[in-house]
Amino acid sequence: MVLNTNDILETIKMIQEENLDIRTITMGISLLDCIDSDIDKACGKVYDKMMRLACDHVKTGEDIEKRYGIPIINKRLSVTPIAMLAAAAKGSPVKFAQTLQKVADETGVNYVGGYSALVHKGCSAGDRELIESIPEALSVTTKVCSSVNVGSTRAGINMNAVALMGKIIKQASEATANDHCFGAAKIVVFCNAVEDNPFMAGAFHGVGEPDCVINVGVSGPGVVRAALAKMPDASIDEVADTIKKTAFKVTRMGQLVGTEASKILGVPFGIVDLSLAPTPAVGDSVAHILEEIGLESCGAYGTTAALALLNDAVKKGGVMASSRVGGLSGAFIPVSEDAGMIEAVERGSLRLEKLEAMTAVCSVGLDMIVIPGDTPDEIISAIIADEAAIGMVNSKTTAVRVIPAIGMKEGETLEFGGLFGSGPVMPVNKFSPAKFISRGGHIPAPLQSLKN
Amino acid sequence: MRAVVAVIGKDTVGILAKICAICAEGNANVMDVTQTIMQDLFAMTMLIDISKLSEDYNTFADKLTKAGEEMKLQIHVMHEDIFNAMHRV
Numbered sequence: 058m059v060l061n062t063n064d065i066l067e068t069i070k071m072i073q074e075e076n077l078d079i080r081t082i083t084m085g086i087s088l089l090d091c092i093d094s095d096i097d098k099a100c101g102k103v104y105d106k107m108m109r110l111a112c113d114h115v116k117t118g119e120d121i122e123k124r125y126g127i128p129i130i131n132k133r134l135s136v137t138p139i140a141m142l143a144a145a146a147k148g149s150p151v152k153f154a155q156t157l158q159k160v161a162d163e164t165g166v167n168y169v170g171g172y173s174a175l176v177h178k179g180c181s182a183g184d185r186e187l188i189e190s191i192p193e194a195l196s197v198t199t200k201v202c203s204s205v206n207v208g209s210t211r212a213g214i215n216m217n218a219v220a221l222m223g224k225i226i227k228q229a230s231e232a233t234a235n236d237h238c239f240g241a242a243k244i245v246v247f248c249n250a251v252e253d254n255p256f257m258a259g260a261f262h263g264v265g266e267p268d269c270v271i272n273v274g275v276s277g278p279g280v281v282r283a284a285l286a287k288m289p290d291a292s293i294d295e296v297a298d299t300i301k302k303t304a305f306k307v308t309r310m311g312q313l314v315g316t317e318a319s320k321i322l323g324v325p326f327g328i329v330d331l332s333l334a335p336t337p338a339v340g341d342s343v344a345h346i347l348e349e350i351g352l353e354s355c356g357a358y359g360t361t362a363a364l365a366l367l368n369d370a371v372k373k374g375g376v377m378a379s380s381r382v383g384g385l386s387g388a389f390i391p392v393s394e395d396a397g398m399i400e401a402v403e404r405g406s407l408r409l410e411k412l413e414a415m416t417a418v419c420s421v422g423l424d425m426i427v428i429p430g431d432t433p434d435e436i437i438s439a440i441i442a443d444e445a446a447i448g449m450v451n452s453k454t455t456a457v458r459v460i461p462a463i464g465m466k467e468g469e470t471l472e473f474g475g476l477f478g479s480g481p482v483m484p485v486n487k488f489s490p491a492k493f494i495s496r497g498g499h500i501p502a503p504l505q506s507l508k509n
Numbered sequence: 510m511r512a513v514v515a516v517i518g519k520d521t522v523g524i525l526a527k528i529c530a531i532c533a534e535g536n537a538n539v540m541d542v543t544q545t546i547m548q549d550l551f552a553m554t555m556l557i558d559i560s561k562l563s564e565d566y567n568t569f570a571d572k573l574t575k576a577g578e579e580m581k582l583q584i585h586v587m588h589e590d591i592f593n594a595m596h597r598v
Contacts, residue, residue: 060554060589123566125591310594
């Protein structure tokens with residue numbers, strides 16, 4: 058036989074026992090040609106265009122799953138930042154959110170991303186309106202995700218937007234207090250947001266992208282951990298090498314699925330996001346990989362170094378496996394979506410400060426972190442500012458997705474269910490940054506921005 | 510177009526016969542068969558030609574999976590490209 062039996066069995070084992078899957082196929086759709094000064098007309102055009110391009114998206118995903126026997130967990134859509142459409146149209150941008158929800162319901166996709174605004178250097182028409190409508194938009198829809206870019210290495214950090222986002226996150230959480238505060242889980246605040254990210258909640262379709270494109274996000278923390286479990290006494294060099302080889306295999310699969318989907322749908326293939334995305338399922342945890350490398354518990358000293366090694370090896374292995382790499386590309390560390398992270402928080406070894414350090418060496422940022430519901434707005438803003446500063450100075454994407462658990466205190470647990478898992482309410486430093494946040498203004502772009 | 514049929518589980522009488530019958534019914538030509546015992550597990554992999562399938566690929570794959578469940582075996586039907594992608598540079 059041309060194929061090796063061991064290779065076949067290895068692949069099946071990865072899928073069956075080690076939770077190997079394609080995390081998402083995301084179709085990016087440009088809505089620039091749907092701009093209209095009449096908001097109802099604009100929504101009509103958005104609906105028509107998205108339905109035309111995405112009506113077979115879910116079915117195509119399912120057919121590919123069947124043909125290759127590989128699970129594709131999410132089929133998603135991302136669109137041009139809605140603030141650009143809101144800029145031209147009079148009326149509440151929430152109408153756009155409702156249109157996106159309708160498209161999501163009718164096409165059967167899991168999420169639509171792009172209720173977004175890019176305000177790293179300042180707000181233009183439509184941006185502020187859209188940002189202020191986020192809490193309402195996320196409470197009247199279930200499948201729409203929102204993101205706001207507040208900083209970049211090139212532009213510095215827009216501190217007015219940072220101050221505003223602290224309030225917006227809190228309001229989104231309050232508006233969905235009866236629904237596990239889920240509104241806040243659908244907002245990401247970015248620094249250096251990327252235009253071709255297939256992952257939620259931060260996906261949007263950048264203006265530099267083609268009219269329609271297919272992006273793929275792979276996963277596979279379980280596979281990496283299983284590979285490392287077979288070599289308990291190997292040196293760090295060998296660990297890095299094994300992660301590289303595993304990442305190569307995982308990414309090749311993403312490349313295959315992306316190419317196939319693009320062929321069937323007649324849409325150009327965009328990128329593979331070289332990611333290690335955990336789920337709450339047993340054995341599908343990034344924290345457990347770090348522990349497999351040799352830490353008693355994620356969060357112990359050594360965690361940042363181990364994560365840096367993991368993140369780098371994933372990229373090195375993946376880069377050769379794919380013709381086009383992009384998106385966020387790196388290991389994710391969302392607390393509530395990672396069984397190992399949750400355990401580490403509960404046993405007291407992982408705190409916000411350590412998570413912040415970890416975000417300097419991996420993709421993306423403080424992700425799915427539950428904080429006490431009475432956390433003041435300015436503290437949330439200051440968390441965003443710190444995270445954006447790390448991104449700005451290191452020329453990398455960073456993000457904040459925190460969920461103020463309304464009515465809950467430290468030590469309690471907020472349950473989301475499904476892929477989003479559950480999150481222990483983590484303590485935050487209560488000393489006030491109010492003065493710093495209330496100053497407003499702009500943190501100038503760092504010296505790193507002057508590359509020309 | 511070729512697909513791999515992988516059968517994993519406890520060895521019993523008539524596995525090959527049953528699977529081949531389903532392949533014949535769907536007009537899939539069996540090109541190669543290998544069989545090994547791995548850690549007390551019966552593992553058979555089969556390469557079949559699916560370019561002249563007389564039925565829909567999904568229906569065909571479902572039939573095999575269902576036959577597997579009846580015989581208490583795991584049967585996976587996967588297009589060969591996935592293995593070429595993962596294990597060949």
